[in-house]
Amino acid sequence: MTIEVEWRDYDVIVVGSGGAGSAAADAAAAEGARVLVVSKDPIACSDTKISEGNATVRGTVSDADTEQELSDNLRVSGADLPLPALTAAYAKDSRPAYDWYRAHGLRPKINRDRQGPFARPLAKGGHTVARSVGHKNAGVAFSHAAWDAVVEGAQIDYLEDAWFLDLAVAGAENGAPGRVAGGLVYHAATGTLVAVRASAVVMASGGLNTLYFPKTDTMRGNTGDGYAAAARAGADLVDMEQVQFLPFCLTAPASYEGLLVGEPSTASFLGVLRDRHGKVILDGVYLRTRAECSAAIMRAVADGRGTDGGGAYLDLTANARLPRSGKGFMRYLQTSMPSAYRTARQALSKPAVRCEESWEVRPAAHYTMGGIRVDATGASVGGPGDGTAAAGLSGLFAAGQAMGGVFGANRLGSTALTENVVFGLRAGRGAADHARAHPHSAGDDAFHPLIAAATAQFGHGGDQAPALLKLELQRAAWDHIGPARTADSLNRMDAVIDDLADRAGRAAVPDYALWNQAFIEWVELRSLLDVARAVTAAARERDASVGGHVRLDRPQVSILAQPYSTVVRGQTGNGGVLRVQAVRARRPRMPAMRLLAMRLKDAWRKTQAKALCLLPPALLDPILDRRYRAILGPGDAAPAVSPGGPAAAVADAAE
Amino acid sequence: MKIDIVTTRNGVRETVAYDYRPRQDGERPMILDVLLQAQATALPDLAFRYGCRARNCGVCTVDVNGRPRIACRARVRAGDRIEPMATLPVLADLVVRRDGIARQLQGRTTADHRDPDLNEEAPEAYHDLTACIECYACLDGCPMHARNFADDAADAALPDAATGYRWGNPFSLLKLQRLRLDPCVTEDGRQAALDAAIDLGLDACVGCKGCKCGVGIDLKGGVVGELLAAAGDRLSGDGASAD
Ligand SMILES: Cc1cc2nc3c(=O)[nH]c(=O)nc-3n(C[C@H](O)[C@H](O)[C@H](O)COP(=O)(O)OP(=O)(O)OC[C@H]3O[C@@H](n4cnc5c(N)ncnc54)[C@H](O)[C@@H]3O)c2cc1C
Ligand code: SF4
Ligand code: SF4
Ligand code: FES
Numbered sequence: 038m039t040i041e042v043e044w045r046d047y048d049v050i051v052v053g054s055g056g057a058g059s060a061a062a063d064a065a066a067a068e069g070a071r072v073l074v075v076s077k078d079p080i081a082c083s084d085t086k087i088s089e090g091n092a093t094v095r096g097t098v099s100d101a102d103t104e105q106e107l108s109d110n111l112r113v114s115g116a117d118l119p120l121p122a123l124t125a126a127y128a129k130d131s132r133p134a135y136d137w138y139r140a141h142g143l144r145p146k147i148n149r150d151r152q153g154p155f156a157r158p159l160a161k162g163g164h165t166v167a168r169s170v171g172h173k174n175a176g177v178a179f180s181h182a183a184w185d186a187v188v189e190g191a192q193i194d195y196l197e198d199a200w201f202l203d204l205a206v207a208g209a210e211n212g213a214p215g216r217v218a219g220g221l222v223y224h225a226a227t228g229t230l231v232a233v234r235a236s237a238v239v240m241a242s243g244g245l246n247t248l249y250f251p252k253t254d255t256m257r258g259n260t261g262d263g264y265a266a267a268a269r270a271g272a273d274l275v276d277m278e279q280v281q282f283l284p285f286c287l288t289a290p291a292s293y294e295g296l297l298v299g300e301p302s303t304a305s306f307l308g309v310l311r312d313r314h315g316k317v318i319l320d321g322v323y324l325r326t327r328a329e330c331s332a333a334i335m336r337a338v339a340d341g342r343g344t345d346g347g348g349a350y351l352d353l354t355a356n357a358r359l360p361r362s363g364k365g366f367m368r369y370l371q372t373s374m375p376s377a378y379r380t381a382r383q384a385l386s387k388p389a390v391r392c393e394e395s396w397e398v399r400p401a402a403h404y405t406m407g408g409i410r411v412d413a414t415g416a417s418v419g420g421p422g423d424g425t426a427a428a429g430l431s432g433l434f435a436a437g438q439a440m441g442g443v444f445g446a447n448r449l450g451s452t453a454l455t456e457n458v459v460f461g462l463r464a465g466r467g468a469a470d471h472a473r474a475h476p477h478s479a480g481d482d483a484f485h486p487l488i489a490a491a492t493a494q495f496g497h498g499g500d501q502a503p504a505l506l507k508l509e510l511q512r513a514a515w516d517h518i519g520p521a522r523t524a525d526s527l528n529r530m531d532a533v534i535d536d537l538a539d540r541a542g543r544a545a546v547p548d549y550a551l552w553n554q555a556f557i558e559w560v561e562l563r564s565l566l567d568v569a570r571a572v573t574a575a576a577r578e579r580d581a582s583v584g585g586h587v588r589l590d591r592p593q594v595s596i597l598a599q600p601y602s603t604v605v606r607g608q609t610g611n612g613g614v615l616r617v618q619a620v621r622a623r624r625p626r627m628p629a630m631r632l633l634a635m636r637l638k639d640a641w642r643k644t645q646a647k648a649l650c651l652l653p654p655a656l657l658d659p660i661l662d663r664r665y666r667a668i669l670g671p672g673d674a675a676p677a678v679s680p681g682g683p684a685a686a687v688a689d690a691a692e
Numbered sequence: 693m694k695i696d697i698v699t700t701r702n703g704v705r706e707t708v709a710y711d712y713r714p715r716q717d718g719e720r721p722m723i724l725d726v727l728l729q730a731q732a733t734a735l736p737d738l739a740f741r742y743g744c745r746a747r748n749c750g751v752c753t754v755d756v757n758g759r760p761r762i763a764c765r766a767r768v769r770a771g772d773r774i775e776p777m778a779t780l781p782v783l784a785d786l787v788v789r790r791d792g793i794a795r796q797l798q799g800r801t802t803a804d805h806r807d808p809d810l811n812e813e814a815p816e817a818y819h820d821l822t823a824c825i826e827c828y829a830c831l832d833g834c835p836m837h838a839r840n841f842a843d844d845a846a847d848a849a850l851p852d853a854a855t856g857y858r859w860g861n862p863f864s865l866l867k868l869q870r871l872r873l874d875p876c877v878t879e880d881g882r883q884a885a886l887d888a889a890i891d892l893g894l895d896a897c898v899g900c901k902g903c904k905c906g907v908g909i910d911l912k913g914g915v916v917g918e919l920l921a922a923a924g925d926r927l928s929g930d931g932a933s934a935d
């Protein structure tokens with residue numbers, strides 16, 4: 038079978054059309070670059086679209102929210118793994134990044150006193166200061182902005198239904214990284230391979246969370262294609278063992294498995310986690326990071342104290358029971374994460390929805406903190422394992438979930454939508470600059486083996502269905518490299534990967550070119566196998582528990598230990614099979630006084646929270662009632678029509 | 693539970709009777725559950741779109757017994773027939789080509805007209821329209837969209853999804869009306885949005901029974917009615933595009 042190949046020329050390819058991709062494309066086009074956006078989902082159909090729409094904007098509630106405060110906050114909650122240059126960039130740009138969404142039509146409620154978007158004065162779990170701006174229509178409002186940025190001006194070319202397959206790299210020799218010559222794309226809607234010459238590529242392709250399907254709340258497209266392509270091209274990945282499992286996702290009913298119903302702040306002042314016997318396994322939940330909550334659940338499950346569905350009970354009843362503040366709590370619950378609550382309302386029993394009963398919850402893959410190793414301009418970084426920046430794969434950039442290094446071992450709620458654009462704009466500008474400095478294509482030679490390999494898959498004879506191999510891999514990944522890991526489980530994962538890789542070589546793919554689903558499944562299976570290798574290698578190199586990496590057989594990493602990040606370095610062997618090697622990159626430690634100050638503040642908040650719970654209901658109720666009034670602000674009703682809402686709709690035949 | 697799934701491979705259309713095995717007693721599965729199970733068992737190459745499983749991403753719309761449904765949140769009954777959306781060209785199985793819709797708005801959504809003061813709140817009606825998840829359920833029965841395919845005038849080329857359809861649809865009108873409600877868009881920008889709506893064939897809406905939205909947005913009043921009122925007598929002529 039010969040599938041047709043179409044050649045195209047651009048300055049910059051952007052892979053992905055979520056928040057990060059659309060911002061990168063917009064920034065690169067504004068610099069005068071010829072930009073092609075490649076998106077496997079329709080434009081802006083992404084995690085950005087299905088998110089809860091809470092965005093971190095520094096300084097929205099208080100002037101005490103300095104750049105240093107936010108940057109330190111990210112570093113401490115990320116267990117000192119985040120790169121200071123990246124957290125500083127994040128803190129510096131959070132407001133302009135948010136305003137980029139606004140320039141494309143995102144319209145928040147305005148806080149007139151502070152002349153900016155209104156953020157509720159309740160800090161989300163792990164944040165030291167309240168700074169999360171919520172939005173009507175949640176992530177859908179953000180996706181309209183991303184969509185508008187790509188579509189509206191007609192300066193940006195785009196292809197949707199287009200799978201980015203591989204980076205074409207020239208001049209890679211003796212293990213030294215080469216230079217980007219472009220990329221190869223399968224455009225399923227026309228049934229062609231598109232060979233795109235470009236000297237810069239921005240990976241904005243999201244995460245790898247589909248590795249854990251159906252125990253994930255993210256889009257199906259999160260198959261780690263960007264990480265895998267980068268690693269195969271010789272770029273470094275960082276912190277790959279760090280996957281965020283969001284603690285409060287559903288175990289049942291089956292159609293809702295894995296979907297999110299809350300995050301730590303959902304627990305509000307009085308919510309606790311309980312094991313199957315009703316014993317409290319975590320209190321002060323709303324002040325905890327997501328990683329802490331998930332770890333507590335998975336440790337209880339490992340002890341045999343988990344629920345039938347392999348999770349724990351999120352008990353919100355104490356919040357709802359109080360006569361006055363209970364109403365405020367319910368309103369808070371309905372409006373702070375509107376899509377999550379709507380999911381809960383459809384999936385759970387009536388008493389549970391009214392918070393008269395606990396919710397059965399289990400962690401699900403939500404976000405990949407690890408990713409392509411980059412500097413503050415979004416450019417690929419390589420070099421020795423001691424953290425010294427050295428040139429990585431020249432011409433490769435990354436932003437959003439596809440990049441690593443800004444959140445380390447844990448991502449705080451509401452920080453990703455901002456991250457998308459902070460680094461999307463930086464990477465877009467960086468890519469345009471790079472293309473200007475390297476106007477000539479690095480040559481077509483690098484494309485030929487990629488084209489040959491992709492073409493060979495069409496009409497490939499074999500006895501294995503890629504879609505089924507994918508499901509096998511997903512089940513094994515949850516068990517062996519999921520939210521709880523052991524030395525033994527990592528070894529077992531290696532064996533699973535080898536077996537599946539072998540069988541993937543016997544994949545049956547029909548020979549037609551137009552939207553060939555078996556080919557698409559094979560492409561994604563290949564990515565998932567590569568990222569499973571990277572996660573396993575990094576998890577082995579990280580030999581203690583930290584953040585999203587929970588080792589049941591190892592202690593928590595000591596706060597006195599020198600922090601390090603894992604770096605996974607890829608190399609493609611002859612058969613196109615990725616071999617990975619994990620090394621360590623030292624991270625600077627947070628200055629002791631600042632760390633101490635942050636820890637003390639945190640301890641103080643937790644003590645206050647504990648003391649609050651000890652008050653008799655008659656005293657507690659009015660205090661909480663006042664707090665909810667302050668948090669909710671005036672007239673904050675849930676909107677009548679919202680995506681996923683119960684309003685009468687032709688497309689919903691629920692009853 | 694027997695469900696008919698219409699597949700198209702390499703141009704060949706077939707109906708496959710799939711036997712869904714309930715996962716619990718009395719389970720009433722969503723359409724998407726049936727498709728996922730079919731893919732995990734008898735039809736591993738089955739092509740269909742989905743993303744979020746939670747009615748947020750808008751890509752999973754299919755026709756069930758001839759009506760558009762959002763697959764992840766609509767339940768099926770024994771004997772139902774699942775087909776690709778009839779309003780767009782089929783690529784494979786349940787996958788249709790969508791991009792001709794969005795592309796018709798390229799260059800038409802007034803990027804140059806933004807007013808720099810961002811600290812303005814939008815009216816409620818703006819947020820009502822922002823609820824659109826781009827599921828394209830509203831294309832069903834839209835005479836304006838049907839013009840793209842019915843137009844067998846002398847020089848009619850096949851509608852070209854790659855460059856955007858000539859004639860509009862409720863989604864495109866919603867996008868344009870949303871701009872007109874945005875407080876940060878200038879008067880020029882609003883005018884340009886109205887001009888674009890008229891050029892896309894707003895006259896088709898005159899006397900039309902009106903469109904229905906997949907997530908319950910009031911398209912008839914909030915979009916079409918507003919645009920018709922603003923266009924006023926600019927639509928009274930007989931031409932497809934006024935001016
Ligand atoms: C349910 C949920 C709720 C969330 N809520 C919040 C919140 O309230 N606040 C917050 O800050 N964060 C939230 N997040 C996280 C946040 O939404 C994401 O991390 C962020 O939007 C990722 O943006 P991105 O641009 O990096 O990737 P995405 O938005 O996921 O976009 C990835 C893009 O890459 C494309 N793509 C992938 N692979 C390929 C390929 N091979 N070829 C071509 N294209 C490809 C996809 O089609 C898509 O367009 C939430 C996440 C989920 C799942
Ligand atoms: S207007 Fe409604 S039916 Fe049409 S695309 Fe938007 S959400 Fe779907
Ligand atoms: S009112 Fe207009 S947009 Fe709606 S269905 Fe009729 S012709 Fe289409
Ligand atoms: S899968 Fe996202 S709306 Fe159905």
